[in-house]
Amino acid sequence: MTPITVLISVDSNSILLGAREFANYMKDLIKEFNLDPIVTVLETVSLGSYNGVVIHVLPDDVYYSVKSKEQVRKIVEEHLLKGRQVWDLMVNKELIRPAEKFEVKEVRIVTRNIGVIDPRNIEEYIARDGYFALSKALQMKPDEVIEEIKKSGLRGRGGAGFPTGLKWEFTAKAKADQKYIVCNADEGEPGTFKDRLIMEGDPHTVIEGMIIAGYAVGATKGYIYIRGEYYNSVENLRKAIQDAYEYGFLGENILGSGFSFDLTVRLGAGAYICGEETALLESIEGKSGRPRLKPPYPPQVGLFGKPTVINNVETIANVPQIILNGADWYKSIGTPNSPGTKVFCLVGDVNRRGMVELPMGVTVRQVLYGFGGGVRGGRELKMVQTGGLAGTFIGLDKLDTPLDYDSMKNHGVSLGSGVILAIDDSHCVVDIALNVMEFFRHESCGKCTPCREGTRIACEILERMTKFEGTAEDLDYLRKIAEVTADTSFCGLGQSINVPLLSLIDNFREEFLEHIEKTCRANVCKAVLKKPKVQTK
Amino acid sequence: MAVCETHKELYKELDEFIEKVKDKPGILIAVLHKAQEIFGWLPQEVQEYIAEKLGLPVSEVHGVVTFYNFFATKPKGKNQIKICLGTACYVKGADRVMERFLEELGVQAEEVTPDGLFSVHPVRCLGACSMAPVVLVGEKDFYGKVTPDMVSKIIAAYRRGGRNE
Numbered sequence: 001m002t003p004i005t006v007l008i009s010v011d012s013n014s015i016l017l018g019a020r021e022f023a024n025y026m027k028d029l030i031k032e033f034n035l036d037p038i039v040t041v042l043e044t045v046s047l048g049s050y051n052g053v054v055i056h057v058l059p060d061d062v063y064y065s066v067k068s069k070e071q072v073r074k075i076v077e078e079h080l081l082k083g084r085q086v087w088d089l090m091v092n093k094e095l096i097r098p099a100e101k102f103e104v105k106e107v108r109i110v111t112r113n114i115g116v117i118d119p120r121n122i123e124e125y126i127a128r129d130g131y132f133a134l135s136k137a138l139q140m141k142p143d144e145v146i147e148e149i150k151k152s153g154l155r156g157r158g159g160a161g162f163p164t165g166l167k168w169e170f171t172a173k174a175k176a177d178q179k180y181i182v183c184n185a186d187e188g189e190p191g192t193f194k195d196r197l198i199m200e201g202d203p204h205t206v207i208e209g210m211i212i213a214g215y216a217v218g219a220t221k222g223y224i225y226i227r228g229e230y231y232n233s234v235e236n237l238r239k240a241i242q243d244a245y246e247y248g249f250l251g252e253n254i255l256g257s258g259f260s261f262d263l264t265v266r267l268g269a270g271a272y273i274c275g276e277e278t279a280l281l282e283s284i285e286g287k288s289g290r291p292r293l294k295p296p297y298p299p300q301v302g303l304f305g306k307p308t309v310i311n312n313v314e315t316i317a318n319v320p321q322i323i324l325n326g327a328d329w330y331k332s333i334g335t336p337n338s339p340g341t342k343v344f345c346l347v348g349d350v351n352r353r354g355m356v357e358l359p360m361g362v363t364v365r366q367v368l369y370g371f372g373g374g375v376r377g378g379r380e381l382k383m384v385q386t387g388g389l390a391g392t393f394i395g396l397d398k399l400d401t402p403l404d405y406d407s408m409k410n411h412g413v414s415l416g417s418g419v420i421l422a423i424d425d426s427h428c429v430v431d432i433a434l435n436v437m438e439f440f441r442h443e444s445c446g447k448c449t450p451c452r453e454g455t456r457i458a459c460e461i462l463e464r465m466t467k468f469e470g471t472a473e474d475l476d477y478l479r480k481i482a483e484v485t486a487d488t489s490f491c492g493l494g495q496s497i498n499v500p501l502l503s504l505i506d507n508f509r510e511e512f513l514e515h516i517e518k519t520c521r522a523n524v525c526k527a528v529l530k531k532p533k534v535q536t537k
Numbered sequence: 538m539a540v541c542e543t544h545k546e547l548y549k550e551l552d553e554f555i556e557k558v559k560d561k562p563g564i565l566i567a568v569l570h571k572a573q574e575i576f577g578w579l580p581q582e583v584q585e586y587i588a589e590k591l592g593l594p595v596s597e598v599h600g601v602v603t604f605y606n607f608f609a610t611k612p613k614g615k616n617q618i619k620i621c622l623g624t625a626c627y628v629k630g631a632d633r634v635m636e637r638f639l640e641e642l643g644v645q646a647e648e649v650t651p652d653g654l655f656s657v658h659p660v661r662c663l664g665a666c667s668m669a670p671v672v673l674v675g676e677k678d679f680y681g682k683v684t685p686d687m688v689s690k691i692i693a694a695y696r697r698g699g700r701n702e
Contacts, residue, residue, distance in 0.1 A: 016668045016681035190623030190662035228570065228607055229663060231677060269566055270606030272661060286565035287597075288604035304562060345666065347625040353667035389624055419666075423628055435627045439661065445604075 002040045004080065007056040009046030009115065011200050012232050013193070019053040022072050026055075029076045039080055042118040045201030054091075056115075065091045103370060104362050107333055107341050110317040111357045114201035119236050122243040125204040131249050133320035137212045138257040145216040146172060149319065151327035153339040158184060158275075158312030159388065159416045160492075161338075161405040164319075167309055170299035172217040174307035179219035181210050182284070182303060182310045185226040185233070186268050186275045189388035190439065191419035194343040194355055195313035199226070199233035202317070203240035207263060209316035211249065212323060214261045217309055221262050225280050228267040237265055272443035276492050277310045279445070290447045291491035314343055334360030338404035342415065346372045348422040349379065364413070365399040367420055379424040383508065387416020389436060390496035392503040414499065428524035429511040433504050434462040440497050451494025454485030458501065466525040468518040475512055479505055547575050548586070555590050565591060565601060569608055578609040606660070614649045614656030616695045619673040623662030630684070631670035635659060637685040641692055654696065 008026065010019045023043055030039050046054045052065030055075060062085055066072055071089055078084045108114075117124040125131070137145050150165025171179060183206060187195040199206060210222045226234055241263050244250040252260045266284050268274050274283045278292035281303050302308025318340060322330045331339045338360040344367055347353050351373035358367065364384055368374070375381045385393045386403065391414040394401075401411040408414045423432065441455035461478045464470045479502065486498035505512060514521060554571045558564045568591065572583055579602055588595040602608045620626075620635045635646075638657050642650050649656045665671045668681030672691070680691060 012679070013665055013667050013681070016665065016671070016679045187664060188662055191625045191666050192662070193664040193666055196664045227664070229673075267567065267570055268605075269570065269608060270661070271604065283566065284563055286563035286567075286601070288601050290604075347666040347669065348628050353669075355667075385624065421625055421628065427628060432624075432628070435622070435624060439622075439624070443661065 002036075002038050003059075004039045005058040006039060006041045006080070007044045007058065007115065008041060009054045010043040011045040011197060012230075014046055014053050015232075017053050017067065018069075022053050022055075022066060022069065025069050026072050026076060029073060030080070033076065033081055035076075035080055043120070044116065044118055045114050045197055052091075054115075060085070061093075063091050063093055064089045104358055104366050106357060107359050108357050109321050109333075109341050110198060110205070110314055110343055111201070111355075112321070113205065114197060117202070119201050119203055120239050122204060122240065122247060125202070126247075129324060130204055131208055131247075133323040134208050134211055134249060135255055137215055137323050138255055138259060142172065142216050142218065145212065145323065148327050149216070149322060152322045152330040153327075153337075154315065154318055154322060154330070155338065155405055156312055157314035157318070157342070157418075159189075159390075161415070164311060164315055167299055167311070168213065168217050170297070171219070171307045171309045174300050176306050178221070178304075178306045179217055180303045180306060180308040181214045181217070181219045181222040182280070182308055183210055183222070183224040183313060183316055184275065184277065184280060184310055185224050185230075185313050186280060187227060187230075187313070187417075188272045188275050189390075189417045189419065191347050191385075191421050192345050192388055192417045194345050194418060196230050196233050197355055198313050198317050198343070199230070200236050203233075203237045204244065205317045205320060206237070206313055207240055207244050207250070209311075209319035210263060211254065211261050212319050213309055213311065213316065215257075215259050217307075219307075219309065220260055222264070223284055223303070224263065224265050225268060225274070225284055226265060228269055234265060234267065241265065271445070272439075273445045273491075273493055279491070280310065281308065288445075290445050291493075293490075335402070335404050335406075337406050338415075342403065342418050344371075344403075344418045344420055346420050346422070348420075349376055349381075349424040349426075350374065350422045351376045360404040361402045363400050363402050364394070364420060367403075368399070368422060372420075372422065375422060375424050377424075379426060381422060382425040382427060383423050383429070385421040385423065385500070386419065387414035388419045389439060390414075390493075390499055391416040391419065392499055393432075393507060394503065395507045412503070426522055426524075428466075428520050428522040429504060429508040430462060430465050430515050430520070431522075431524045433501065434459065434466055436500050437462055437497070440493070444493060448488075448490035448494065450485045450488040451490065451497075454481050454489070454494065455497060457481050458485075458497070465512070465515045468515060468520075468525065468527045470516050472513075472516055475505070475516065550575050551583075551586075552590075555587075559591060565593065565598065566605075569598075569602060573608060578612050580610075611647075612649065613658075615654050616656075616674055618655060618657045618691075619660045619663070620657065621661070621663045621665075621669070621671045621673070622659045623666065623669075625662070625666035626670040629669040629682075633685050634670055634672065634683050634688065637688040638692075641688055655692070 008023045010023050027041050052067045055064040078086045146168045154164045155161040271289050273279045274289040276291050279289040283289040298308045334340045341357050341359050343357045345355050356371045383393050401413040403415050437458045441459050444451045444455050446452045458481050461474050482498040482501040486495050489495045584598050585595050588598040622631050642655050663671050670683050672680040672683045
């Protein structure tokens with residue numbers, strides 16, 4: 001252990017700012033100045049600000065944000081070598097961790113290790129109580145573990161919000177010679193990158209949660225199904241799994257308990273539909289990812305026809321902390337019906353974009369202005385989309401809605417995967433609607449007619465509207481298409497297209513009508529300009 | 538099929554991988570990942586070869602290949618320029634970035650430039666939304682907060698051979 005530790009964020013967002021080069025350059029400089037006996041450089045993952053690469057110097061507890069190699073050099077020469085803090089590169093701690101000033105306190109359960117430990121070092125995880133929950137769970141009876149999760153009220157963080165404990169119980173009760181745990185890491189919801197940062201920044205927490213789930217339901221094999229595009233996450237997870245095997249947390253007879261568990265990473269190949277749980281199972285089986293008819297549900301008939309638990313990354317990452325601290329502790333956070341925290345991804349036209357973990361029940365406004373620092377460039381906020389692409393578009397009147405699993409039912413604002421996308425007044429509602437529907441049209445797997453044709457027709461209507469060729473009948477027809485597609489589609493993809501579409505039409509009807517009158521208040525749509533048709537496979 | 542020397546090497550590499558994993562259930566997608574890594578894309582012959590090796594109907598292999606975006610049935614450019622058109626990027630002007638790339642390279646989406654150096658692919662969310670709009674060249678070179686004016690510089694860098702000019 002050296003007297004000085006430097007944490008530098010090397011996550012997929014920071015890498016875009018040159019974090020990898022900066023980290024290597026810093027290590028070279030430290031060698032050059034013979035500082036290695038007193039300085040350790042650790043690569044970690046940052047959560048907050050992405051205006052520069054965040055460098056955290058300990059024990060001084062100073063945060064820097066750097067944009068160039070020269071600035072890295074300055075920090076090494078001044079701070080590390082001479083002990084003088086570099087004021088002009090320093091950033092206020094509250095910019096990195098805005099919680100202190102913020103009226104809603106940040107609560108870090110899922111993200112507690114992110115930015116704090118080196119995700120490639122299992123010992124750092126262990127030092128932060130890592131795998132302690134596993135050893136505690138292995139001393140409990142499997143049904144006691146399930147009971148604890150049920151009591152905690154943990155619900156699926158992928159969007160649907162199904163009670164996790166119940167899912168586990170169904171799987172535990174199913175009789176079979178083999179059961180599986182599957183972690184759904186096929187994060188493809190536009191605007192969402194929480195799972196990616198969790199897996200990059202704290203992969204062991206996911207692994208530990210899966211082993212506990214396996215013990216609870218009697219499964220001995222697990223799969224993490226992850227997007228092929230998430231290189232850093234895949235790398236960190238593979239390294240973490242390898243280390244967990246070496247330390248005896250995976251494999252035969254874990255910690256002498258007699259319980260065995262194997263874990264494999266499977267890569268997806270670019271299909272949004274594979275985030276749907278049964279399509280994901282098909283894909284792990286090596287087939288095209290087309291959803292299955294439900295029931296039977298995966299807890300009865302899942303992967304390779306065997307009972308299977310499928311949980312989202314964020315859900316699983318909650319499990320170790322619940323086992324460690326107890327269900328009552330967990331229930332004390334959040335709201336009665338939606339205990340715990342939610343990781344929000346704040347994107348779009350805001351001053352600070354990034355990821356933040358807050359208790360359930362926080363309002364859209366609190367996240368947007370408290371954490372995000374408001375709309376950028378002095379423009380006016382026009383609308384916010386919550387919950388991902390299949391989530392709701394809301395106007396300014398609904399900003400004070402508390403976000404939890406009941407907000408959709410009570411207020412028509414979806415929580416979904418936790419995305420909050422701010423859209424300012426330079427954007428056109430109809431154009432946004434077209435972009436959303438083009439995504440669904442492209443990702444529709446084509447298995448069922450309503451979704452395949454419904455998304456296509458909706459795109460055609462919206463495209464006409466952006467060219468000022470739409471009529472009042474078109475608008476009514478669009479609404480009907482959305483409803484029929486949602487009512488008759490085979491799986492969750494088609495069933496959810498009415499949510500964004502109807503919320504747009506209902507909350508911003510005026511703007512749709514304006515397009516029929518051939519005006520676009522944002523000046524995005526023009527009668528002559530034809531959008532180049534982007535054809536994809 | 539005429540197998541030239543270089544291809545022989547490539548098939549050998551694929552064989553070695555298949556040999557290692559062929560008993561695992563549902564391994565087809567992993568094999569296709571590997572094959573595309575080796576060959577750059579998945580020609581008909583390679584698909585037939587894999588089908589035979591894994592004892593699957595060719596139709597099934599072809600079905601899987603065409604289902605997933607990631608697998609290519611046409612050769613791609615040496616540098617594949619992937620432009621995220623997810624909502625967060627779209628809101629930040631990804632469509633204008635896309636247009637500029639197509640304009641500068643004089644191609645349509647998914648088409649390879651005559652010199653074989655570039656192809657442009659619209660893709661779904663790349664999961665780096667706080668850096669929107671995002672462009673990915675190849676598999677690992679990410680560019681964040683891309684504006685249309687940055688496009689010619691990005692292209693020029695790859696004409697010279699890589700990101701770090």
